[in-house]
Amino acid sequence: MTTSTPAIRARGLSKHYGEGNTLVRALKEASFEMYPGEVVALLGPSGSGKSTLLTIMGLINQPDTGWLEIGGEEIMQDGRVVADANLFRRRKLGFVFQRSNLIPFLTAEENVRLVLELDDMPRRDAARRAREMMESLGVADRGSHLPTKLSGGQQQRVAIARALVHRPSLLLADEPTASLDKELGRQVMNLFRTAATQRGAAVLVVTHDHRSLDLVHRIFEIEDGVLDTSAARGASGETRRE
Amino acid sequence: MNLAVRDVRQDLGRFSLTVVGLGLLLTVVLAMTGIYNGIVDDATALPDRLDADLWIVQRDTRGPFAELSRISGDLEERARVVPGVAHARSYVSHTIQRETPQDKPIRFTCLGLSWPDDRGEGLGIVEGRPIAQPHYEFLVDRSLGLGLGEKIVLGRDTYTVVGITEGMMSSGGDSAAFFTLSDAQRIQNDSPNEAIRLDREARFERVRDSEFARDPELVRFSANPAALIPSLGPVPISAVMVNLLPGVDAQSVRERFKAWRDVSVYTVAEQHQLILGGMVEKTRRQIGLFRAILVIISTIVMGLIIYTMTVDKMHSIALLKLLGARTSVILGMILQESLLLGGSAYVIAIVLGDSLFEMFPRRVVIENEHRISLLILVVLISVVSSVFGIRKALAADPNEVLSG
Ligand SMILES: Nc1ncnc2c1ncn2[C@@H]1O[C@H](COP(=O)(O)OP(=O)(O)O)[C@@H](O)[C@H]1O
Ligand SMILES: [Mg+2]
Numbered sequence: 001m002t003t004s005t006p007a008i009r010a011r012g013l014s015k016h017y018g019e020g021n022t023l024v025r026a027l028k029e030a031s032f033e034m035y036p037g038e039v040v041a042l043l044g045p046s047g048s049g050k051s052t053l054l055t056i057m058g059l060i061n062q063p064d065t066g067w068l069e070i071g072g073e074e075i076m077q078d079g080r081v082v083a084d085a086n087l088f089r090r091r092k093l094g095f096v097f098q099r100s101n102l103i104p105f106l107t108a109e110e111n112v113r114l115v116l117e118l119d120d121m122p123r124r125d126a127a128r129r130a131r132e133m134m135e136s137l138g139v140a141d142r143g144s145h146l147p148t149k150l151s152g153g154q155q156q157r158v159a160i161a162r163a164l165v166h167r168p169s170l171l172l173a174d175e176p177t178a179s180l181d182k183e184l185g186r187q188v189m190n191l192f193r194t195a196a197t198q199r200g201a202a203v204l205v206v207t208h209d210h211r212s213l214d215l216v217h218r219i220f221e222i223e224d225g226v227l228d229t230s231a232a233r234g235a236s237g238e239t240r241r242e
Numbered sequence: 243m244n245l246a247v248r249d250v251r252q253d254l255g256r257f258s259l260t261v262v263g264l265g266l267l268l269t270v271v272l273a274m275t276g277i278y279n280g281i282v283d284d285a286t287a288l289p290d291r292l293d294a295d296l297w298i299v300q301r302d303t304r305g306p307f308a309e310l311s312r313i314s315g316d317l318e319e320r321a322r323v324v325p326g327v328a329h330a331r332s333y334v335s336h337t338i339q340r341e342t343p344q345d346k347p348i349r350f351t352c353l354g355l356s357w358p359d360d361r362g363e364g365l366g367i368v369e370g371r372p373i374a375q376p377h378y379e380f381l382v383d384r385s386l387g388l389g390l391g392e393k394i395v396l397g398r399d400t401y402t403v404v405g406i407t408e409g410m411m412s413s414g415g416d417s418a419a420f421f422t423l424s425d426a427q428r429i430q431n432d433s434p435n436e437a438i439r440l441d442r443e444a445r446f447e448r449v450r451d452s453e454f455a456r457d458p459e460l461v462r463f464s465a466n467p468a469a470l471i472p473s474l475g476p477v478p479i480s481a482v483m484v485n486l487l488p489g490v491d492a493q494s495v496r497e498r499f500k501a502w503r504d505v506s507v508y509t510v511a512e513q514h515q516l517i518l519g520g521m522v523e524k525t526r527r528q529i530g531l532f533r534a535i536l537v538i539i540s541t542i543v544m545g546l547i548i549y550t551m552t553v554d555k556m557h558s559i560a561l562l563k564l565l566g567a568r569t570s571v572i573l574g575m576i577l578q579e580s581l582l583l584g585g586s587a588y589v590i591a592i593v594l595g596d597s598l599f600e601m602f603p604r605r606v607v608i609e610n611e612h613r614i615s616l617l618i619l620v621v622l623i624s625v626v627s628s629v630f631g632i633r634k635a636l637a638a639d640p641n642e643v644l645s646g
Binding site: 055058060061085086087088089090091093095101103104105106110113114115117118119123146162 | 243245248249251252555557558561562563564565566567568569571639640641
């Protein structure tokens with residue numbers, strides 16, 4: 001299981017909010033590894049620190065302490081980001097949220113293309129890559145529509161296309177299936193699985209949907225900020241590398 | 243892809259309305275500039291076009307444009323015989339406001355030409371002809387709206403338009419009309435019969451009650467028309483315009499006039515300074531102040547608009563940050579929107595100004611240099627007003643996208 005180098009190595013990530021009476025220790029000394037091609041589900045009750053962990057890994061939330069390595073590169077030392085956070089987000093990171101969070105004044109295709117153009121990919125290449133990604137998600141025909149003209153499921157698929165189009169090494173998804181029906185929810189989880197197994201991304205997905213857990217490789221559990229990575233494997237029992 | 247254009251495009255209605263409003267504001271800024279230029283142009287049109295080398299005016303006054311000047315009517319002859327002087331012309335001017343036969347109010351400045359030496363050929367007659375007879379003909383500026391052959395009653399007489407000039411304004415912006423000197427003086431000094439009768443009677447009584455009454459001939463003589471009484475002298479004029487012979491040193495002739503104790507002498511350049519430094523100066527400051535206020539208003543309005551536009555898309559900005567957009571991309575978007583707004587408003591101001599300013603009652607003069615300086619101003623306003631939005635955008639927290 002540890003034949004390849006970890007995609008993610010985290011050590012002692014801690015985060016508190018507030019002080020005195022309002023002190024909340026949202027994350028306590030979280031340490032774990034994730035491997036390329038692995039889909040990990042993050043389970044835990046509301047307020048247990050799931051989003052806190054995800055935002056710390058996405059470099060949009062600063063931990064008190066901790067050390068983080070992504071794709072062999074040291075990103076965080078002693079709670080401080082030591083890499084170019086913008087560059088890291090543009091190249092290595094994909095984010096999917098509970099709600100689709102597309103930019104409302106860009107068409108579906110532009111939303112997807114944007115990620116590539118932000119990293120200076122020529123427009124033509126970016127457009128082609130965006131279309132391919134949208135095709136694989138079945139929303140290619142909605143490319144010229146503004147987000148408001150899309151259904152919830154279509155929006156979410158466009159958001160997933162945006163999160164995957166630049167082939168990130170780490171995909172973070174915070175309850176991406178919450179607004180989708182069961183069928184779509186499974187479909188989305190399948191997409192993550194494909195992204196992981198075909199492109200070698202590490203996927204960390206927060207979910208409450210136990211029905212999709214057969215599609216993940218490992219399960220992390222978190223409660224009161226304490227992360228437990230020793231939980232059973234995904235119900236599917238499959239290995240990471242198929 | 244250009245984010246600014248796409249953001250603007252999705253709410254084109256609001257953007258267009260803002261552009262129109264801002265455009266109108268800039269039109270007023272442009273109009274202010276043009277009105278000021280027009281005032282300067284008008285104010286200096288007469289001294290420029292009358293083409294005199296020297297102006298002789300009442301001693302210690304700044305006349306005849308900046309203030310009233312009265313000198314003796316014979317000064318024209320006195321100036322003419324000074325060595326180096328090619329010719330001297332009298333200048334009289336007064337502004338009258340009357341009605342045309344159709345009861346339309348007209349206002350113009352009535353100027354006198356030293357006919358027959360000066361028939362008005364030098365005024366740039368664009369239609370008709372110079373004044374051909376000593377009385378009852380006049381030239382008028384096109385801006386007054388009278389046509390060739392039109393007649394107008396002034397005082398006791400009827401005068402006919404025989405020629406049209408262009409761009410001849412008094413320093414107050416009233417259209418100029420040129421009469422022969424004697425006609426102009428007659429119009430200026432026209433009194434009702436009753437006033438003349440009362441004046442003669444009063445004079446008669448003053449003489450009768452004084453020691454002159456010992457001479458009955460003198461008493462009888464005092465009741466004559468004023469023009470027939472030699473001691474009352476010629477009717478005064480405002481100034482004398484002197485042109486010098488070619489090659490004559492203006493300074494030496496000027497020294498000569500300066501030695502005369504009853505007059506002051508100015509060159510055309512000095513007349514410019516007197517006009518611009520006096521009455522136009524206040525107008526300039528007034529308009530300048532007004533313009534400054536408008537520019538401040540435009541900046542505030544634009545700043546508020548850019549700020550609200552930024553607030554409206556804080557979520558998108560946070561999202562952009564989350565996607566790893568460089569700060570320059572986000573700032574560029576806001577600055578470009580600001581420039582797009584300012585630039586479009588500028589175009590409206592220019593287009594509107596070009597078609598609208600012609601209808602203004604006073605002349606509005608806009609040259610390319612004024613268009614360019616407005617453009618520079620607009621760019622500055624756009625940059626300054628985007629600062630509010632940019633500050634807001636920098637504070638956008640990508641974390642909010644997740645919790646929001
Ligand atoms: N910005 C914040 N300020 C204060 N407390 C916060 C903030 N974000 C999260 N918390 C607290 O930290 C704990 C963990 O929150 P979160 O990571 O959002 O949990 P989850 O995503 O599992 O519901 C909760 O008790 C929450 O109230
Ligand atoms: Mg959460």
